[in-house]
Amino acid sequence: MRDLKHLIYFENLLQEANNDLVKQAKAEGKRAIGYTCYFMPEVLLDLPGCFSVRLRAPRCTSPDIATYYMSARVCHYARSLLERALEGGFNFLDAQMATETCTATCRFQEHLQQKHLDSVKDMRIIDNDDFFCNFIDVPFKNNQIAYEHYRDQLRAHVLGGLEEHFGIDTSDAAIMAAIEQQNEVSRLINEIGDYRKLDNPTITGYEFHVIQLVSLVCPKYLILPYLRETAEEMKTREPDQKKEFRCKVVLAGSENDDPDFTKLVESCGARVVCDRYCYGSVESRQIIEVKDGEDPLMAVARHYLTTSNCPRFMPQDEMRARKQRIAELAKEYHADGVIIASNKFCEYWSYERVIDTVILKRDFGLPVCSIEKEYINSASGQLRTRFQAFVESVEIKHIQEGK
Amino acid sequence: MAKNIKKALRDFWYGKPHTAEEGGRRLGDLHEDKTHLYKHREWRGVKDTMYYFYMIWLYNYIFMVKDVMVMGGLVNFAKGVWRYRWVGQTYLPVLHWFDRGLEGMRGEAMKASAWHYRAMVSTTIRQFQRMFAADTRLHGGKQNDLYKHTIAHNETVWGGVFYPWDGEIQNVPLEMIPYFVTCHVNSHTVLNYIDAVQSIGLPGDPCPMCQAESGIFVLDDVPDYAPAVVTCNEACDASVSTSTLQDWFFDKPLFSLPMPMIFDDPLVKKYCAREIEELWKFVEQQYNIPFSWDKLVKKLELQNELQRFEWEKWEVAGKTDYYPVNGVAQALYRIYQTQYGDWEIWHVTDKKVRKILEKCVSKKINSFPQTRHRVIAWSCAPLYYSNWCTWAYNCWGLNVIINMDSLMFDMTIRTDSYENTLEDMAQYHLWAPMRRMAVGGMKHMFELWEYMEKFNCDMVAMYDQLQCKGVQGLHGLFEDEFRDRNAKAFWIPHALPDSRTVSRAEIRRLINDYMTTVMHEEPLDPSLLDFDDSMTW
Numbered sequence: 044m045r046d047l048k049h050l051i052y053f054e055n056l057l058q059e060a061n062n063d064l065v066k067q068a069k070a071e072g073k074r075a076i077g078y079t080c081y082f083m084p085e086v087l088l089d090l091p092g093c094f095s096v097r098l099r100a101p102r103c104t105s106p107d108i109a110t111y112y113m114s115a116r117v118c119h120y121a122r123s124l125l126e127r128a129l130e131g132g133f134n135f136l137d138a139q140m141a142t143e144t145c146t147a148t149c150r151f152q153e154h155l156q157q158k159h160l161d162s163v164k165d166m167r168i169i170d171n172d173d174f175f176c177n178f179i180d181v182p183f184k185n186n187q188i189a190y191e192h193y194r195d196q197l198r199a200h201v202l203g204g205l206e207e208h209f210g211i212d213t214s215d216a217a218i219m220a221a222i223e224q225q226n227e228v229s230r231l232i233n234e235i236g237d238y239r240k241l242d243n244p245t246i247t248g249y250e251f252h253v254i255q256l257v258s259l260v261c262p263k264y265l266i267l268p269y270l271r272e273t274a275e276e277m278k279t280r281e282p283d284q285k286k287e288f289r290c291k292v293v294l295a296g297s298e299n300d301d302p303d304f305t306k307l308v309e310s311c312g313a314r315v316v317c318d319r320y321c322y323g324s325v326e327s328r329q330i331i332e333v334k335d336g337e338d339p340l341m342a343v344a345r346h347y348l349t350t351s352n353c354p355r356f357m358p359q360d361e362m363r364a365r366k367q368r369i370a371e372l373a374k375e376y377h378a379d380g381v382i383i384a385s386n387k388f389c390e391y392w393s394y395e396r397v398i399d400t401v402i403l404k405r406d407f408g409l410p411v412c413s414i415e416k417e418y419i420n421s422a423s424g425q426l427r428t429r430f431q432a433f434v435e436s437v438e439i440k441h442i443q444e445g446k
Numbered sequence: 447m448a449k450n451i452k453k454a455l456r457d458f459w460y461g462k463p464h465t466a467e468e469g470g471r472r473l474g475d476l477h478e479d480k481t482h483l484y485k486h487r488e489w490r491g492v493k494d495t496m497y498y499f500y501m502i503w504l505y506n507y508i509f510m511v512k513d514v515m516v517m518g519g520l521v522n523f524a525k526g527v528w529r530y531r532w533v534g535q536t537y538l539p540v541l542h543w544f545d546r547g548l549e550g551m552r553g554e555a556m557k558a559s560a561w562h563y564r565a566m567v568s569t570t571i572r573q574f575q576r577m578f579a580a581d582t583r584l585h586g587g588k589q590n591d592l593y594k595h596t597i598a599h600n601e602t603v604w605g606g607v608f609y610p611w612d613g614e615i616q617n618v619p620l621e622m623i624p625y626f627v628t629c630h631v632n633s634h635t636v637l638n639y640i641d642a643v644q645s646i647g648l649p650g651d652p653c654p655m656c657q658a659e660s661g662i663f664v665l666d667d668v669p670d671y672a673p674a675v676v677t678c679n680e681a682c683d684a685s686v687s688t689s690t691l692q693d694w695f696f697d698k699p700l701f702s703l704p705m706p707m708i709f710d711d712p713l714v715k716k717y718c719a720r721e722i723e724e725l726w727k728f729v730e731q732q733y734n735i736p737f738s739w740d741k742l743v744k745k746l747e748l749q750n751e752l753q754r755f756e757w758e759k760w761e762v763a764g765k766t767d768y769y770p771v772n773g774v775a776q777a778l779y780r781i782y783q784t785q786y787g788d789w790e791i792w793h794v795t796d797k798k799v800r801k802i803l804e805k806c807v808s809k810k811i812n813s814f815p816q817t818r819h820r821v822i823a824w825s826c827a828p829l830y831y832s833n834w835c836t837w838a839y840n841c842w843g844l845n846v847i848i849n850m851d852s853l854m855f856d857m858t859i860r861t862d863s864y865e866n867t868l869e870d871m872a873q874y875h876l877w878a879p880m881r882r883m884a885v886g887g888m889k890h891m892f893e894l895w896e897y898m899e900k901f902n903c904d905m906v907a908m909y910d911q912l913q914c915k916g917v918q919g920l921h922g923l924f925e926d927e928f929r930d931r932n933a934k935a936f937w938i939p940h941a942l943p944d945s946r947t948v949s950r951a952e953i954r955r956l957i958n959d960y961m962t963t964v965m966h967e968e969p970l971d972p973s974l975l976d977f978d979d980s981m982t983w
Contacts, residue, residue, distance in 0.1 A: 112922030116651065117915050143707035146683050146885060150919025153888050162892035163923055164930070180708040182717070183679050183686065188724065192706075192717035199713060355686055357679060357702035362690050390652045390915065394660075394687030397647045398694060415649055 044283055047250060048276055049269050053257045057302070058101055060127065060260065061135045068094050068262040074137040074209050079124070079152070080144045081326055082181040084347050085259070086225040087201050088140060090218065092211045094262035096136070097322065099300045100127040104419050113150060118388040119418035120298050121147035125154055128168045136169055138208065139176040140201055144355060145391060152176060177204040183357045185348050194344035202340070218339040222331050224263050229328040231270040232258055235277055236324055239316040240376050243282040248294070248315025252302040255324045288314035290437040292412075293373050295319040295399070296384035297392035304420050308382060311430035317376040319352065319369060320384070326350050354395035366399065370407040379437045380410035382430070387415055410437050461491030461552065464816045464840070465970045473550055473840055474973030482982035484545070494552050502548070502560045503541060506567060510540065513568055518575030526578035530667055533574055535635045536628040539983040540567060543631040547774045547833045550840040555813035558802040559775035565795040566627070566782050572789075574623045576616055581669035589673070592616075597729065598672035600689060601626055601659075602680035603703060604875055605787030606859075607722060609745035610737045611729065620675070620692070621659045622786070624668060626829070629658070629943040630778065632983040633830035636943040639665060643691075653913050654944040655829075656684035663695040674732040676725060678703045681880035682916055701728040709876040709886060718872035743861045749788040750858040755796045756780065759803065763847050764901040768806040770813040771799070773835030773846025777827060780852040785879050816970055818843030819934070822898050824850045825909035825917050826884055828940035831950045834957075835907075841954075841974035842961050848901045850909075853893075854882045885916030892927070906935035912948070913941055936960040950979055 056062040069075055074093035078085065088095035100106075106119070106126035113122050127133060128151075141152035156176035157165045179196040182189035205211040235254060238245045254273060257266055289312040294305065298321040305315050319325040329350045333342040352365050373381060383399045385392035393415075400413040412433035414426060453469065462471035476484055489495055514523045527534045544563050548556055578584055580592035597608060601619035608617040629636040639661025640654055646664060648657060662668050675698050677689035693700055703725050706714040726737050763769040763776075771779075783792050806813060821844050823835065835846035854877050860866040876882075883890045894906065908924060911917055928935045936957060941947035958975055961967050969975055 111925075112920075114918040114921040116912055116918050121919070146915040147919060149707075150916070153919075154923075158888055160889055160892065162895050163888055163927060178708050180706045180711060180714050180717075182706075183704040184702065184721075188717065188720050192713070192720075195713050195717075196711075199711075354690065355679075355683070357677060357686055357689055357704065359693055359700045359702075362693055387649070388651050388915065390656075390683035391687055393649050393652050394684070394691055398691060400647055402694070413647060 044245065044247075044280060047273060047280075049273055050250060050253065052269070053253045054302075056257050056261060057099070057253065060096060060099060060101075060132055062261065064261040064265040065094075065096060065135060068265060069135060073262065074205075074211070075135050076205070077133060077136045077139045078141070079148045080142045081321060081351055081353070082142045082144045082347060083140045083179070083201070084197065084343050085327070086221050086331065086343060087197060087205075087218070089221045089224060089263050090205065090211050090213060091220060093137070093205060093209065094264075095259075096261075097259040097300075098124055098133065099256075099260060100124050100132070100418075101300075102419070103127055112154065113147075116388065117150070118145075118147040118298075118386055120386055121151040123418055124148070125151045125168075128155060131170065134170045137171065137173050138204065139169075139174075140204070141176055141178045142181050143178060144181050144353070145389070147388065149178075152178070173208065175204065175208055177201065182348065183355055185356060185358065185361060189348060190341065190345045193348060194338075194341050197344060198340060215339050218343070219333070222333060222339060222343070224267075226330050228258050228263055228267060228270065229330055231267075231274045232324050232328040234274050235270075236328070238277055238280075239314075241282070242377070243286055244291075244314060244316060245280045245282045246277065248309055248318070249302055249306040251324075252305045252315070252318065255318065255328070256300060256302065256322065259322060259327070288312060289434050290314070290379040290441075291316045291377060293317040293319060293369060293376060293378045293381045294323075294384065295369055295381055296396065297321055297386045297389045298418070299323070299384065299386075301419060304384075304416065307420065307423055307426060308430055311427055312434040313382070313430060316378055317372050319372055321353075325372065326352060354391040365395075366402045366406065369399065369403060370409060373407075373409055379441070380412065380433065382412045382414065382433070384414050384416050387417055410440060458489075459492055461489055461494060464550070466972055470971055471550070472973040473971055474975070474977050477977065477979070479978045480981040482977075482979035483542075488549065490552055490556070494556060497557065498548075501557075502544060506541060506544065506564055509564070510537075510567065510571065513571040514575060517572045518579040522575060522578040522584065525584040526574065526581070526669070529584060530624070530669065531638070532624045532628045532635050532662070532667060536631040539632050542983055547772070547836055549833075549836055551772060551836070553813060554770040554802050554806050554811055555772055558770040558799050558813075559772045561795050561798045561802075562771065562775040562779035565791045566778060568791045569782065569786065569789060570623055570627050573618050576618050577623070577669040577671045580671040583670050593671060594673060595733070596672040597674055597676065597733070599676040600678050600680070600685070601785070602685065602878055602880075603676050603678045604785060604878065606746070606749060606871065606874065607676075607703070607725060608729070609787065610726065610739070610742040611733070611735055612738075612741045612745050614735050615729070615733055618671065619786070620668060621662065624662050625655075625658045625943070629829050630832055633943070633945045634983065637946065639667070640944055651913055652687070653682060653684040653911075653942065654947075655942045656682075656688040658943050659688050660691045663692050666695075668696075672698075674699045674701070674728075676701045676703055676728075678705055678878075680705045680878040682885050682914070699732055701725055703875075705876060705878055705881065707886075709881070710889065715869060715872045715876065718876055719868045722868065722871055722875065739864070742867070745788050746859045746861050746867065748793070750861075752783060752788065752792055752796060753855070753858050755800065756852075759799075760848070760901070762803060762807060766807065767812045767814070767817070768810060769847065770802050770806045770811070772814075772839070773821075773823065773849065774833045776846075777823070777835075777849045777851050778832060781879060784855040814839060814845045816843045817845040818967070818970075819845065819905040820901070820903045821846045821905045821907050822848055822894070822901055822903040823907040823909065824883070824894050826880055826911045826914060826942065827851065827909055828938065828948075828953065829943045830945040831940065831953055834938070834950070834953055837954065837974060838907075838957060841969050841971050842957070842967065843970050844905065844907075844957075844961075846907065847903055848897065850883050851879065853897055854879060884914065888920065888923075891917075891920055895931070904934060906933060908935050908937050910937045910939040911942055912939055934965070936964075951976075
């Protein structure tokens with residue numbers, strides 16, 4: 044396939060958190076608001092006057108100082124973020140909007156927070172006098188009580204913080220404007236992503252991963268022109284005559300902001316056609332609907348709780364729906380199998396991966412490759428062997444089924 | 447010669463003195479290598495040995511049989527022992543568990559601590575006997591009346607939320623007996639469950655407590671004793687995931703009771719209160735028995751009595767040298783009582799302990815006379831070596847005055863109105879075990895200093911649960927604070943129930959190293975410095 048026009052530019056934007064577009068927005072007087080988790084609605088951080096940056100720590104392979112603070116037995120992602128922060132890599136942030144949605148990232152964000160306690164020192168990791176960090180509590184359930192609680196949390200700690208510290212307009216009109224902007228990004232990402240559903244997809248999983256990531260880490264209003272152009276370019280992009288893959292897979296699992304991981308999977312003969320993991324598009328790029336007469340903040344709260352497939356949801360129906368969802372995605376994207384990848388030390392996904400590995404195969408007949416990985420993949424040789432074996436097993440299954 | 451006879455007579459009557467300088471008792475010599483079984487029992491002097499034999503050893507053996515007979519019967523017990531490995535493996539070593547926790551104790555410390563143990567044994571028997579009596583697996587698949595009036599829940603759901611159905615529905619935690627209590631008594635039992643869940647693909651790094659709780663389901667070693675289940679997300683990410691895994695195995699009507707994580711926020715308390723009300727609706731629907739406000743109030747007031755006595759105990763512990771409860775009894779009894787909720791045996795025990803406490807205060811009896819350092823133990827303790835503090839006192843004079851687990855539920859609950867009660871219940875629920883000061887916000891983790899002062903402690907035993915992401919994530923900040931404050935502190939690495947990760951001997955070695963190389967102190971009883979108890983229960 045012909046190279047995408049902006050792919051190299053996009054790749055460069057992913058090399059640093061404080062990338063060119065972030066710098067440009069800051070130079071224009073916008074406030075940079077960091078976050079780590081889907082449960083911190085990015086749309087509220089993209090209100091006029093500020094922009095969201097989902098934190099990453101690209102190329103961080105040795106988080107030594109963070110390991111002193113958080114020990115070597117905590118997820119590499121959280122430690123890498125702390126390391127990058129300690130190195131000064133997040134000093135451009137004006138605020139961090141934090142969630143206690145997993146223990147490790149909570150601890151990372153608590154290190155950033157100025158707590159003003161006598162019992163423990165503040166570290167002033169983010170060297171920015173304006174910086175503050177607010178936490179919200181995110182419910183574990185998906186019901187009306189949870190929506191209301193979540194809305195109240197967002198109002199008190201996110202909108203309240205932005206208004207108080209930076210005078211950001213948090214009116215319904217401003218929220219509606221942010222929703223419209225986010226929906227446009229989502230429509231473009233979905234339009235680009237839908238080419239993965241073709242029999243011979245005209246976009247690789249790696250390319251899509253890069254595009255999805257830039258939409259998370261760059262100011263929306265600055266990345267939008269590039270996304271529009273890429274969507275237009277995709278309309279005429281021709282696939283390779285000969286398929287470059289031997290099977291198609293859904294990639295599901297925990298935090299994954301490393302496009303090279305997707306590249307690794309694809310180099311073994313699989314094509315990643317669906318990205319159901321943290322930082323993926325399945326959840327984050329659904330259109331936010333505001334019902335007639337509905338409070339936009341309530342719509343946001345409802346949207347983020349109902350669209351999330353996070354394993355921290357506890358009710359029985361939610362647990363079962365998550366498996367069903369992956370099976371439906373496999374069908375929708377014509378995938379031959381599922382790769383479930385959990386980050387080492389991620390407790391949610393360690394368990395979810397075990398259950399998925401059993402249930403998806405037993406109840407839905409889906410071949411599953413279950414792996415544990417690091418945030419930055421240094422053990423690529425071992426993973427390559429696993430993926431190659433999985434691709435072969437899927438091929439053998441096809442032969443046996445006479446496909 | 448006359449001097450020797452005099453000493454022998456004194457040792458016979460009072461027991462040998464504690465320290466090496468006084469020609470001490472050398473407790474380390476009492477045991478066989480590896481199994482740590484007694485070569486011969488400890489001679490504590492005439493009075494204490496007689497008390498230990500009759501009022502602790504014999505008394506508890508008799509009541510272990512009597513309790514079984516009264517609370518469910520011998521037939522159900524026999525069936526349970528045959529069917530479930532955790533009860534068979536832990537019932538007989540119970541008195542060894544007493545011996546480990548009470549070793550070297552004398553006088554009032556021995557008596558008060560033993561009463562705490564007795565209460566825990568009784569409550570444990572009552573729970574597993576209820577499980578067996580209601581268990582469909584032991585009754586040919588039949589759902590009997592007890593089954594229909596029992597509710598199962600995660601051990602970290604506070605039993606108090608079921609008070610409105612007191613006497614009608616019995617709540618029995620799913621894991622408290624099969625996993626939590628048993629691994630204190632016999633540390634080997636739980637290893638099988640951890641291995642089981644890892645055998646289906648779970649990595650070794652999640653919290654081993656949660657692994658064990660999952661493993662009992664993987665091995666199908668949980669009685670089927672209730673028609674509905676209540677789970678919660680306490681205390682951590684792995685707890686949530688454990689509930690998920692348990693649900694796939696159990697497949698029963700389930701209510702998940704969320705515990706908000708950022709619990710200092712008033713908005714959060716309001717949300718939590720609403721969810722408790724939702725739970726009450728769920729129980730009413732599942733069991734068709736109405737909520738009773740009167741029962742709730744009555745039980746809460748009884749629970750408040752327990753809390754008020756605990757505060758009295760803390761006063762004595764913090765302000766005097768006369769507190770007669772040792773570190774392990776204090777920790778286990780308190781967490782059991784506060785988590786399970788009100789029960790008659792706690793009141794009976796507190797009454798007995800009150801007498802001892804009052805005697806110690808009025809007669810100025812120092813129950814731990816060899817105390818060199820008053821220690822506060824912080825974070826989550828090693829379940830397979832909860833009696834480390836007994837060893838630490840005997841060997842080094844480290845007297846663990848108080849521990850984090852005791853301090854979590856530091857409140858009474860108002861019963862003057864529905865709103866106030868619900869608000870306080872939400873607060874109590876939010877301060878759940880391992881939550882408030884282990885995975886809760888930094889503010890609560892570092893309440894250590896405040897309690898250290900309140901209990902007049904000069905040393906910190908900092909538990910280092912290697913697989914607890916919440917505590918590991920603050921490791922460096924604690925190091926910084928210890929250094930900045932010039933605090934005397936040592937770390938105790940462990941893996942909660944899994945004695946294979948850090949052995950008991952390794953824990954002792956680390957404390958020995960700290961006491962010799964940092965504190966430059968000599969042991970009180972050198973025979974306890976190094977011994978092999980690798981095969982003991």
